[in-house]
Amino acid sequence: MAVLAPSLLAADFSCLGKEIKTVAEAGAQWLHLDVMDFHFVPNLTFGACVIQKLRPLTELIFDAHLMVEEPEKYVESFRRAGVDYLTFHLEATKEPQKTIDLIKNAGMKCGLSVKPKTDIEALAPYLEQLDLILIMSVEPGFGGQSFMADTLTKAAWLKEQKTQKDYPYLIEIDGGINRETAQKAMANGVEVLVAGTAVFGAKDVAEEVKYYVSL
Numbered sequence: 001m002a003v004l005a006p007s008l009l010a011a012d013f014s015c016l017g018k019e020i021k022t023v024a025e026a027g028a029q030w031l032h033l034d035v036m037d038f039h040f041v042p043n044l045t046f047g048a049c050v051i052q053k054l055r056p057l058t059e060l061i062f063d064a065h066l067m068v069e070e071p072e073k074y075v076e077s078f079r080r081a082g083v084d085y086l087t088f089h090l091e092a093t094k095e096p097q098k099t100i101d102l103i104k105n106a107g108m109k110c111g112l113s114v115k116p117k118t119d120i121e122a123l124a125p126y127l128e129q130l131d132l133i134l135i136m137s138v139e140p141g142f143g144g145q146s147f148m149a150d151t152l153t154k155a156a157w158l159k160e161q162k163t164q165k166d167y168p169y170l171i172e173i174d175g176g177i178n179r180e181t182a183q184k185a186m187a188n189g190v191e192v193l194v195a196g197t198a199v200f201g202a203k204d205v206a207e208e209v210k211y212y213v214s215l
Helices: 013-026 048-057 071-081 096-105 120-129 149-165 179-187 205-213
Strands: 003-006 030-036 061-067 085-089 109-114 132-136 170-174 192-195
Touching: 003 205, 013 030, 013 048, 013 205, 030 048, 048 061, 048 071, 061 071, 061 109, 071 085, 071 096, 085 096, 085 132, 096 109, 096 120, 109 120, 120 132, 120 149, 132 149, 149 170, 149 179, 179 192, 179 205, 192 205
Parallel strands: 003 030, 003 192, 030 061, 061 085, 085 109, 109 132, 132 170, 170 192
Antiparallel strands: none
């Protein structure tokens, strides 16, 4: 069974509570929260203060993806907001080890991600410490982009490393996920599917959620 993390970025912001309830009742296990600062990526979304207001509305796992510069500065605010998994980008900080330590010491699970053009093997020094690795299958910044199929080689490599060395991390993918690409991703070792437009843009959101979690 796949873990589905619907991306809140694609939801109707005028009724977020209702949107979250719909995906939760349909069987989604996580909620993906894209945090962008208009510096690391060319878009601006929401931050810890919004997430903190959403936290009492659901028991879904909060999976926050920080697309921000110097993520180490914001770890404490996301801990207070009730985030479960906090993922940052290797390219966004000069101190990845410090950031990993801060996240873990704050009691959250730590994820690490790279942009599509960054070699996945750049994460090798940190693999044994991570709880989650997020593969970006589009350029980070905006929803609704087309899936970059060549990123599946990253998933396969991560799966191989995890199997050979018994690493604990989950493999997650985000960008252009739909019914077709989800199956390809899982065939290459992906365990957590982030789907935004495919879920919240569906005619029947609940049925779309049920499809992914049944994979």
